[in-house]
Amino acid sequence: MRNNLHNLGKTIRALRRQRGLTQEQLAERADLHSTYIAKIEAGQRLPSLDTLVLLADALETPVSVIIQQAEHRQAEHQGKPDVFRDAGTSAGSEDIQQVKREISYMLEDMELEQSLLLRDIIRAIKKYRTD
Template identity: 35%
Template sequence: MEAMVLKMVGQRIRDLRRQTGLSQEELGEKAGFHFSYIGGVERAEKNITLVNLQKIADALGVPINDLFVYSKYTSNKNNDKDNLLSSIHEKLISMEKSDLRKVQLFLSDFF
């Protein structure tokens, strides 16, 4: 069970890194780690500390809690609402701040 958390967080970091267009080397440089450490985290070979998770989240430009949004990596069946929320969240993460403001205004006006 412990290894499953490492695997899901590692996969999430890999996905976020790829979404931002960073290589392992570039992410490592931004976070202050060697690229081999980033690779070890992504492959669940490293038991990463919370301090290091925060450094990686900062380097990726996401809040640390985004590293734990890994419902798509679990084998549990998600209901339709969870799937929809996850899909929306993935789209929002990749958006620029100015576009997020537009979405916020739209939602405020719509609801």
């Protein structure tokens, strides 16, 4: 879990620097406190999904890109295959199958960007729950 926090923070820091922003400027754009930004970047705090959306908007970057870059950093760090290429499913119960059918049905009404965001959120949750 610590590495996941650190990689997410490093990703946010890299994106902020690419845009030429200070922590204070990012905090102002996202309506957050600069010390909270510093703690996220240092891997000391995990932002909520709402906060991640605020940061993504302030960085003018889709949430899915932030998650993908953090996952890529994690995969590189561990020398493991990228979770976005090799995510598998291993459902065994009727409950899991039902949830999958419901999600599939909901995806039919979503636009591509929303579907990709949902996929990335699910993968991030799966990754954070297994570490």
